[in-house]
Amino acid sequence: MPLSKTSGCSSSLPPTVTMVTHLDMGRFWMLPILCGRWEGPMVAVVYDPEGKDGLWLDEGNMAKKVGEKCGPGTRVVRFPQAGGGEGAYPVNKLRNLGLREVKTTHYLMVDVDFVPSKGMEGVILEELRKGKESGWDDYYDHTALVVPAFERVGDPCSTGVECLSRFESGGYIPGDMDELRGMYKSGEVRVFQVTDNPTGHSTTDVEAFLGGEGEGSSKIRCFESNRYEPYLVIPWCPSSTPMYDERFSGYGKNKISNVFQLRHMNYDFRVLDGAYLTHLPHPVSKDKAKWEKRGSKAHEEMDRLYISFTRDVKRKFGMTPRVRLCEFM
Numbered sequence: 001m002p003l004s005k006t007s008g009c010s011s012s013l014p015p016t017v018t019m020v021t022h023l024d025m026g027r028f029w030m031l032p033i034l035c036g037r038w039e040g041p042m043v044a045v046v047y048d049p050e051g052k053d054g055l056w057l058d059e060g061n062m063a064k065k066v067g068e069k070c071g072p073g074t075r076v077v078r079f080p081q082a083g084g085g086e087g088a089y090p091v092n093k094l095r096n097l098g099l100r101e102v103k104t105t106h107y108l109m110v111d112v113d114f115v116p117s118k119g120m121e122g123v124i125l126e127e128l129r130k131g132k133e134s135g136w137d138d139y140y141d142h143t144a145l146v147v148p149a150f151e152r153v154g155d156p157c158s159t160g161v162e163c164l165s166r167f168e169s170g171g172y173i174p175g176d177m178d179e180l181r182g183m184y185k186s187g188e189v190r191v192f193q194v195t196d197n198p199t200g201h202s203t204t205d206v207e208a209f210l211g212g213e214g215e216g217s218s219k220i221r222c223f224e225s226n227r228y229e230p231y232l233v234i235p236w237c238p239s240s241t242p243m244y245d246e247r248f249s250g251y252g253k254n255k256i257s258n259v260f261q262l263r264h265m266n267y268d269f270r271v272l273d274g275a276y277l278t279h280l281p282h283p284v285s286k287d288k289a290k291w292e293k294r295g296s297k298a299h300e301e302m303d304r305l306y307i308s309f310t311r312d313v314k315r316k317f318g319m320t321p322r323v324r325l326c327e328f329m
Contacts, residue, residue: 016125018041018108019116020108021110022044022046022094024286029164030160033115035071038120041074041103042074045097077098087249092247093246099243108234109234124233127145127272145233150191152173153190154188156283180210205218209271220270242262252302263322266321
C-alpha cells in the first residue's frame with residue numbers, strides 16, 4: 001500500500017482512491033445509486049443495531065446482496081451494536097471502521113445520501129497525478145482535495161421508493177458539469193445547506209468552480225469560518241492520517257472536528273475541478289428522528305465536546321493552523 005513519505009509510507013506507486021460511506025438500514029436503498037456513479041473501490045459500513053431483518057443476518061449475505069448491484073469492488077462491513085441501538089448514531093465509529101478497510105493511497109469519505117457526479121473517480125485520479133507531477137509541497141502527506149457539495153431544491157420525497165423513482169427517472173440529480181451549471185442557474189440545485197448552515201460550505205468558491213474550464217484544482221488561501229466542513233479526498237496512511245474522534249455521535253460537530261484537526265496538522269486544501277457531490281433528498285431516518293427528539297441537549301453535549309476537542313488539538317499540534325481564518329489574514 002502506498003503510504004506517506006514522512007511516516008515510512010511510500011509515494012512511489014500511482015494514486016488510487018476509495019470511496020468510504022456509512023449508512024443505516026433505512027438508507028440501504030441509496031447504496032446502489034452511489035455504486036452506479038462511482039467506478040472505483042468502495043467501502044460501505046452499515047449500522048444494523050437490531051439485526052432483525054432476515055435478509056441481513058450476517059455480513060456475508062449482506063455483501064452478496066449488495067454485490068449483485070454494486071459489483072466486487074464494494075466491500076460491505078456490518079456494524080451491529082448490543083443494546084438495541086438506543087444510543088445516538090455512531091457516525092465516527094462507522095467512518096473509522098470504513099477507513100480500516102482502505103487499501104488505496106487516498107480516500108473520499110461521503111455520507112450515503114450524497115451522489116457523486118459521473119466519472120468522479122477519473123477526475124480525482126487525474127488531479128492527483130497532476131499534483132504529484134507538479135511537486136505540491138507535502139503532496140502525499142498534507143494535501144486534501146475539497147469536493148464541492150450541492151443539494152436538490154424542491155419538495156422532499158416521502159418514501160425511499162419515491163426518492164429512488166425520481167432519481168431513476170433522470171434529470172433529478174445532475175450528472176456532469178453542464179447539467180450542474182444548468183440546474184444551478186435554474187434554481188433546481190444550490191450549495192448544500194446554504195440556507196440553514198451558510199458557513200458550512202461557503203469557503204468553497206462555487207462561482208469559480210462552476211466557471212472553471214478544466215484548469216485544475218485551486219488552492220484555498222483561508223477559511224471563512226471554523227464551521228467549514230467540506231467533503232475531502234485525503235491521503236491515507238494508517239500510521240499518520242488522523243482518524244475520526246469516536247466520541248462524536250449523532251449529527252453534531254463530527255466532521256467539523258476532523259477538518260479542524262487536519263488544519264492544525266498543517267494540511268493544505270485545494271478545491272477539485274470538474275467533479276462534485278449532490279445531496280439526494282430522502283425521508284428522515286429513524287436515527288435522525290431520535291436525535292432530533294433529544295432536542296437541544298444532544299447538540300449542547302456535542303458543542304461542549306467540540307470545545308474540549310479543539311483545546312486538545314491545539315495543545316498537541318500548535319495554536320495556529322496552516323490555513324488560517326480569513327479574518328486573521
